[in-house]
């Protein structure tokens with residue numbers, strides 16, 4: 038077996054780790070949270086793989102990537118280029134959708150460009166183009182002897198007498214022409230009615246098909262195309278022997294060849310040299326791959342530039358209070374300089390005067406016709422203004438046009454930001470959200486356009502592409518393209534994402550979904566010999582889909598890659614080839630490899646993980662469940678996203694888990710609907726909840742606290758100490774010290790946010806930010822304070838031998854002992870330890886905390902507050918990043934909240950958590966359109982008995 042050998046790894050808490058990882062195998066790195074898993078997998082192995090890769094690039098490429106820091110490790114042997122697949126969502130770029138990140142969209146563009154059938158977007162008829170040669174080639178296929186006329190359509194359905202056209206025909210020397218379907222000699226053309234639409238074609242040639250007619254026919258067709266701007270009409274005599282052209286029209290002719298005058302059957306065919314609809318008179322570009330991109334000006338809807346939505350000023354935001362006198366109701370016109378306000382007041386007074394509207398009329402009582410003038414302008418109606426005492430007459434511009442102008446003309450980002458506060462996003466009225474130009478949308482394949490395909494779920498697309506009907510030639514052209522599309526769809530299904538639609542914006546995906554999409558994309562890329570490092574890919578995934586995920590990870594390995602997964606999921610650990618267990622505890626007490634070897638060996642080892650796997654340690658099932666005893670919060674008729682008029686109840690004062698496969702609607706129900714409805718009720722939040730009919734029981738709770746995984750701060754200035762408020766207490770404590778009193782240091786002296794005690798070089802950051810041109814910012818330590826953040830004088834004050842910087846450098850476990858004598862601080866440290874964060878440093882920058890850690894910092898902050906006993910807590914997968922033992926601790930914390938009478942609602946997949954819940958609301962049965970219902974609700978025992986519940990099936994095994 039070949040190995041990656043890591044020697045002397047010392048990043049963060051790692052204690053000179055020496056470990057081997059088998060190449061081309063699937064390895065799981067597990068252990069308590071904070072034990073050093075990420076420090077080993079990401080900060081050492083991945084970082085070094087990445088650095089080696091960059092070093093292998095040319096000097097030219099390297100200069101753009103900058104110097105990468107070598108991780109603190111003696112050496113790593115046998116490492117190939119590394120790729121990490123993380124959970125971070127792709128950011129909020131609305132141009133990034135599932136189809137683009139998976140590259141499926143690129144292949145769809147190629148597909149449509151090569152075999153899509155262009156149609157006219159107005160009338161829906163197919164459009165095509167043919168060269169003169171191709172037209173002749175088709176006509177030559179007619180049976181020998183067939184009579185044929187070549188016509189040049191000069192006027193097509195246009196009103197008028199068209200005398201000039203007849204003149205032109207005469208001058209060109211044509212003898213015959215067809216007017217509205219009848220053939221005439223040029224000398225005998227009827228006078229045309231001026232008010233009617235007419236079609237005029239010059240007869241260029243009359244032939245009958247023979248073997249040697251080709252060159253004459255070519256001349257005629259080219260002549261006609263030249264005269265009629267790329268169009269030619271062929272009139273073909275419909276004979277009995279002809280099979281290939283079916284008569285499409287009964288043509289009444291006044292003797293088409295001049296010899297016969299009886300009505301006959303002729304077929305008319307129109308050929309076009311360029312892409313155009315001959316009926317609607319619209320020309321099209323030949324559609325190439327770039328036309329199908331909404332990120333290219335060739336394809337993007339010109340109104341919304343390919344976003345599908347538009348920001349517009351919103352009546353309700355511009356006039357937030359409709360009971361106010363209308364003249365004072367335009368919110369954005371009431372702010373700004375005094376001059377501007379006076380100007381707008383005059384403008385509105387004059388407008389009211391002109392329309393006979395009383396000043397002081399509440400906005401809500403204005404006639405709608407006047408509201409339209411107010412918002413959109415008075416068109417041509419001029420208003421008399423007195424500006425600087427001089428009368429001026431001009432139309433009123435309208436509030437919206439004025440605001441739009443200000444939006445476009447101002448150059449200050451702050452101003453734009455302020456104005457955006459009055460805008461809402463609406464679906465683009467031009468493309469209806471389709472993002473593309475009409476001509477692009479009219480291009481179809483098997484009757485569907487590119488938009489139809491991407492609005493499907495992954496599963497439906499898969500079906501579509503499996504049953505696609507193509508001609509032999511099309512199949513040949515698209516073989517490779519289709520292979521790529523099909524395999525990518527297959528990978529997405531395999532990682533449990535079959536319910537996602539391809540046009541879903543990447544920014545709205547959860548971290549787990551985003552990571553699994555990246556995983557699917559990587560497999561699609563088919564790289565070999567790469568080291569992949571993944572962070573808890575099972576997040577957000579139901580047990581049901583875990584098998585498929587594991588199968589996919591093995592697939593990645595079987596391609597010839599080394600796969601390293603940081604994971605707590607039992608099934609993943611059990612099926613891995615190799616396990617590295619970090620420990621023994623967290624932070625300073627961790628950082629060692631307590632086990633490394635084949636998975637079956639782990640079962641006999643003496644580590645915390647092994648004890649849980651053997652079942653010696655386990656989360657117990659409560660002996661008795663608490664029945665709902667003080668009522669319910671009831672949500673009725675919820676129907677956002679995939680929810681199907683769901684009625685759901687959550688027992689007050691108990692611990693409820695909302696479960697279901699991913700995509701079943703858990704977040705939509707809890708986060709999108711319940712949480713927002715509550716937020717609106719309690720703090721008048723503007724976030725619109727998902728649609729629902731009714732909600733009851735709100736009065737039975739007195740506040741709601743949402744504890745999510747978003748960072749506790751976006752700058753290195755936030756940290757656990759500041760977030761929990763402990764730092765305020767610590768600063769006050771320092772200010773009471775004799776040394777502070779003597780020097781006159783107040784608590785502010787110990788803040789790194791204000792001038793006084795902090796290092797001014799780095800303004801209290803301890804690090805300096807260096808802005809790179811088009812790369813992420815780089816941070817370097819401040820050489821003035823040596824990362825201590827404070828100036829020398831401040832650091833001279835000590836409490837129990839430690840200065841303020843030393844305190845920030847302490848772990849929470851240490852601080853718990855250190856502040857023994859200060860109950861206020863100690864209590865906060867205790868709750869941080871209770872949620873398993875004792876290993877964190879007090880001053881660890883918020884930007885280095887994982888989502889799970891951030892969530893637990895928030896949780897502990899809430900715990901340290903005095904509980905009202907009537908609070909509703911909402912959490913989303915709080916077990917993220919937690920080892921069995923950590924989950925155990927977390928459960929105790931949540932149950933403590935419940936035991937004080939509070940209501941706890943948790944979205945969760947972790948079975949240890951679910952089996953301890955008092956109540957379960959299980960959504961499903963499937964994801965996307967196949968979900969969105971309550972499958973079963975009640976205590977775990979009831980859910981376990983339910984046949985249709987996937988959660989029940991797995992729950993049964995652990996009850």
Ligand code: ADP
Pocket residue numbers: 049050068069070071072073074075076077619623624625876877878881885
């Ligand atoms: P795990 O992945 O096992 O949860 P980590 O490797 O993330 O653990 O963390 C191990 C220890 O290193 C923890 O005490 C953590 O707080 C600390 N740590 C992690 N990242 C940083 C960092 N960027 N700076 C300082 N300490 C860190």
Ligand code: ADP
Pocket residue numbers: 536537538541545678679697698699700701702703704705706964965966
């Ligand atoms: P869960 O939380 O159970 O994984 P979600 O509530 O996130 O499920 O999703 C339920 C359904 O709603 C899925 O089909 C999902 O694709 C869709 N959905 C969720 N969020 C959005 C969104 N922001 N825009 C469009 N569809 C969404």
Ligand code: ZN
Pocket residue numbers: 338339340341342343344345346465466467468469470471472473
């Ligand atoms: Zn548009």
Ligand code: ZN
Pocket residue numbers: 796797798799800801802803804819820821822823824825826827
């Ligand atoms: Zn400094």
